[in-house]
Amino acid sequence: MSRTLSYREALHDAHFQALSEDPRVFLVGEDVNCYGGTYAVSKGLADHFGADRVIDAPLSESGFVGAGIGAAMGGLRPIVEVMTVNFSLLALDQIVNAAATLRHMSGGQISVPLVIRMAMGAGRQLAAQHSHSLEGWYAHVPGLRVVAPATVADARGMLLTALADPDPVIIFEHVGLLALTDELPDDAGAVEIDHAAVRREGSDVSLITWGGNLPKALEAARQLEAAGISAEVLDLRTLRPLDDAAIVASVSKTHRAVVIDEMWKTGSFAAEVCTRIMEQAFFELDAPLRRVCSAEVPIPYARHMELAALPSVEQIVQAATEIARHE
Amino acid sequence: MSTLPDQARCHALYRQMLRIRRFEERCGELYKQQKIRGFLHLYIGEEAIATGVIDRLEPRDVISATYREHGHALVRGVSMRAIMAEMYGKVAGCSRGRGGSMHLFDVQRGFLGGHAIVGAGLPIAVGLAMARKRLDQGAISVCFFGEGAAAEGEFHEALNLAALWELPVLFVCENNGYAMGTALARSESQTDIHLKAQAYKIRAEVVDGMDVLAVDEAAQRAISAIRADLKPYFLECRTYRFRPHSMFDPELYREQAEVSEWKKKDPLLTFRAQCETAGLLDEAAVQAMEQEIASEIEDAVQFSEQAEWEAESDLLKDVYTPRGAP
Numbered sequence: 001m002s003r004t005l006s007y008r009e010a011l012h013d014a015h016f017q018a019l020s021e022d023p024r025v026f027l028v029g030e031d032v033n034c035y036g037g038t039y040a041v042s043k044g045l046a047d048h049f050g051a052d053r054v055i056d057a058p059l060s061e062s063g064f065v066g067a068g069i070g071a072a073m074g075g076l077r078p079i080v081e082v083m084t085v086n087f088s089l090l091a092l093d094q095i096v097n098a099a100a101t102l103r104h105m106s107g108g109q110i111s112v113p114l115v116i117r118m119a120m121g122a123g124r125q126l127a128a129q130h131s132h133s134l135e136g137w138y139a140h141v142p143g144l145r146v147v148a149p150a151t152v153a154d155a156r157g158m159l160l161t162a163l164a165d166p167d168p169v170i171i172f173e174h175v176g177l178l179a180l181t182d183e184l185p186d187d188a189g190a191v192e193i194d195h196a197a198v199r200r201e202g203s204d205v206s207l208i209t210w211g212g213n214l215p216k217a218l219e220a221a222r223q224l225e226a227a228g229i230s231a232e233v234l235d236l237r238t239l240r241p242l243d244d245a246a247i248v249a250s251v252s253k254t255h256r257a258v259v260i261d262e263m264w265k266t267g268s269f270a271a272e273v274c275t276r277i278m279e280q281a282f283f284e285l286d287a288p289l290r291r292v293c294s295a296e297v298p299i300p301y302a303r304h305m306e307l308a309a310l311p312s313v314e315q316i317v318q319a320a321t322e323i324a325r326h327e
Numbered sequence: 328m329s330t331l332p333d334q335a336r337c338h339a340l341y342r343q344m345l346r347i348r349r350f351e352e353r354c355g356e357l358y359k360q361q362k363i364r365g366f367l368h369l370y371i372g373e374e375a376i377a378t379g380v381i382d383r384l385e386p387r388d389v390i391s392a393t394y395r396e397h398g399h400a401l402v403r404g405v406s407m408r409a410i411m412a413e414m415y416g417k418v419a420g421c422s423r424g425r426g427g428s429m430h431l432f433d434v435q436r437g438f439l440g441g442h443a444i445v446g447a448g449l450p451i452a453v454g455l456a457m458a459r460k461r462l463d464q465g466a467i468s469v470c471f472f473g474e475g476a477a478a479e480g481e482f483h484e485a486l487n488l489a490a491l492w493e494l495p496v497l498f499v500c501e502n503n504g505y506a507m508g509t510a511l512a513r514s515e516s517q518t519d520i521h522l523k524a525q526a527y528k529i530r531a532e533v534v535d536g537m538d539v540l541a542v543d544e545a546a547q548r549a550i551s552a553i554r555a556d557l558k559p560y561f562l563e564c565r566t567y568r569f570r571p572h573s574m575f576d577p578e579l580y581r582e583q584a585e586v587s588e589w590k591k592k593d594p595l596l597t598f599r600a601q602c603e604t605a606g607l608l609d610e611a612a613v614q615a616m617e618q619e620i621a622s623e624i625e626d627a628v629q630f631s632e633q634a635e636w637e638a639e640s641d642l643l644k645d646v647y648t649p650r651g652a653p
């Protein structure tokens with residue numbers, strides 16, 4: 001049996017399952033309980049599991065992320081929700097200087113089995129302080145694992161796998177995906193988080209992306225097909241550690257690639273992906289690599305300016321078309 | 328209750344509060360019509376605070392506030408047209424359409440944001456005070472923020488710095504009892520916020536934030552004390568927001584009865600009644616104000632409707648200061 005559910009519901013169900021299966025698991029974050037969850041992911045969970053397992057935190061990101069680290073070191077399995085990635089900057093010290101380093105600094109004596117979830121991404125006219133894509137910053141840091149569910153199945157399954165991981169895992173949930181729906185089997189559950197996934201097979205060009213830009217890449221692939229170009233869409237899923245083999249395999253097949261990333265182009269995660277292709281598959285390439293990233297500007301409020309700043313289907317189609325024609 | 332000032336001042340205070348109220352009611356409607364987008368946080372119920380404090384400032388003073396700052400900008404004299412156009416996302420807006428409702432700026436009027444990271448405005452206000460103190464002795468930096476900020480480290484760091492470095496900052500905590508859905512008692516072990524300021528040796532008092540005269544008096548006390556010795560002062564104004572946190576809030580966390588109870592203390596209603604009893608305000612005067620304000624709002628809406636969209640080719644503008652500019 002199967003049923004249709006949204007990305008948001010899938011996240012909710014994953015929390016329900018995690019809280020049911022392991023008494024060490026708890027969820028903490030701003031407004032996860034009484035408010036009903038900023039994005040309604042945790043709505044109703046406290047009614048079922050109680051306020052000491054679905055914990056409203058005061059506005060103190062560094063404090064409650066740090067507490068999550070301590071709780072994880074002490075034997076619990078916290079899920080820390082940081083409302084959105086922009087607010088995680090107040091907790092950057094705890095994440096980068098503590099969560100990521102404790103295992104190493106202690107000579108392997110300590111593990112930090114912590115899951116941090118963050119909403120992210122632009123597209124809702126929330127302007128320059130509420131629209132960030134910074135997953136590449138976190139993917140920069142050894143000691144962390146970084147995942148970006150782009151499908152309903154991954155939203156349903158990645159949390160459970162992340163909780164089973166002995167080290168800190170950060171899950172980026174793009175707000176543009178929350179309303180996405182898909183049909184999942186009733187027994188849908190944990191998914192592996194070690195590999196990228198080909199979301200659409202193709203032979204002429206690889207569109208490589210993750211998270212919130214997967215729908216744009218898929219739409220671009222449909223439009224390219226109509227124009228006679230066969231695009232393969234690769235969803236990276238996990239940004240650290242990166243599945244190099246999947247990237248190389250796709251590029252070795254298509255010999256061309258466009259990397260789509262909502263980060264700003266300078267120092268983007270797309271830059272890392274392109275470099276790996278250059279290092280590992282340079283002689284497979286028939287055309288220069290292309291990146292479609294956000295424009296180098298804080299995200300503007302006005303709708304048309306915001307759209308102009310973000311990667312678009314048209315830009316992806318254009319970049320793919322240009323390199324597909326390249327001999 | 329405080330004693331009433333003269334009639335002209337009573338009218339000015341009432342008119343200012345009414346202006347904020349009507350402006351924001353219109354903003355709420357425009358949001359439903361999708362003219363205003365993104366996040367919109369209304370100040371309705373809290374008007375007495377911005378009105379009472381900002382009115383006592385001088386042009387050389389500077390103000391910083393949060394995302395709930397339309398009222399503050401209006402009282403400070405940022406034009407209603409420029410505020411409305413900003414919310415429309417038009418280039419004629421006070422932040423050229425780049426900021427929206429949460430990021431109103433008008434440097435000419437010393438209105439320096441519009442900060443939407445909770446707590447982040449306080450250290451910035453401390454720095455502004457350093458600059459004011461060195462460049463214009465006697466000028467002060469006023470910082471508005473919600474009680475939710477008191478849980479952030481930056482609140483504590485900023486208070487300590489302001490006290491330690493003896494800086495002319497007026498901290499105005501708009502304690503409306505909730506940070507989104509989190510009631511104060513569910514987020515603070517010590518709910519008397521002003522005591523936290525006292526712990527940093529900052530002069531601090533609690534003010535009835537629903538009473539514009541109480542705010543006005545406290546602001547005068549605080550401002551003259553700061554101008555005299557250039558040291559910080561802290562006002563905890565107890566208030567209530569009548570509307571949801573933003574336009575997305577289903578308000579699951581509070582009872583309608585609580586909202587109704589606070590609405591009895593509506594700063595416009597209570598102040599109007601007080602003035603009427605004293606014979607300082609009547610229906611005709613209020614009607615005249617309503618009409619003036621309605622036409623000011625209508626003008627701002629028409630202006631915003633007709634204003635231009637910024638050209639897309641300007642997308643990369645204002646990321647850096649042009650070289651050679653001051």
Ligand SMILES: Cc1ncc(C[n+]2csc(CCOP(=O)(O)OP(=O)(O)O)c2C)c(N)n1
Binds near residue numbers: 472475501503506
């Ligand atoms: C650092 C940070 N964390 C979370 C948020 C999300 N957020 C926006 S407003 C708000 C509540 C703030 O409450 P308060 O400071 O009391 O101000 P009020 O909205 O009541 O005026 C929260 C949690 C934020 N903007 N900044």
Ligand SMILES: [Mg+2]
Binds near residue numbers: 503504
């Ligand atoms: Mg508040």
